[in-house]
Amino acid sequence: MAKLVLTAIGDDHAGLVRALSGVIADHGGNWETSRMAHLAGKFAGIVLVTVPDGDADALINDLQPLQEQGLLDITAEISAPAAPSRGTSLTLELVGLDQPGIVREVSDALAARDINIEELQTETVETPMEGGTLFRARASLVLPEALSVDELTDELEELAVQLMVDIEIDEAG
Numbered sequence: 001m002a003k004l005v006l007t008a009i010g011d012d013h014a015g016l017v018r019a020l021s022g023v024i025a026d027h028g029g030n031w032e033t034s035r036m037a038h039l040a041g042k043f044a045g046i047v048l049v050t051v052p053d054g055d056a057d058a059l060i061n062d063l064q065p066l067q068e069q070g071l072l073d074i075t076a077e078i079s080a081p082a083a084p085s086r087g088t089s090l091t092l093e094l095v096g097l098d099q100p101g102i103v104r105e106v107s108d109a110l111a112a113r114d115i116n117i118e119e120l121q122t123e124t125v126e127t128p129m130e131g132g133t134l135f136r137a138r139a140s141l142v143l144p145e146a147l148s149v150d151e152l153t154d155e156l157e158e159l160a161v162q163l164m165v166d167i168e169i170d171e172a173g
Contacts, residue, residue: 001053002050002078003078003081004048004049004077005076006049006063006076007047008045008046008075011042012038015071017036019072023059023063024047027058028052029050029055030049031049032048034047086144086145087116088143090170091140093167094137095137096135096160098133098134105163106137106163110141113151113152114147117141120138121138123136153169
């Protein structure tokens, strides 16, 4: 089976997932994993699809009408087999008052230690009691084998103080 990674974005309205999933099903494809969201009036998503090897190109071609109709702008890539993650899996949770640069500062610290971010979810929420905006992030990380959880925790505690946020690290189960 071929693995396709589809990214899709379009003006949000009812029926977008139906249109995309219909084309996938018509080609014997299996919708495996996805992340989708409504962001500032747009529908944005990423989907992992498996399809019989001989049908991958036909599926990609049959997604074109969705673009031509203006429903979704879609990018499809045939994925190479992924190398298994090596190292310790962790979850990072961050909460603090929203400010520009939080993601950059945290991702800089992680990249400097060769830590892979496998998944990242962020959001901002209004805090009516305090009159500000909270920034929340949750990330799935993989530490290289040479780096200890304690070393990372110490470094991120220093960064949390600088950014005035709370950061928690837990080993993934």
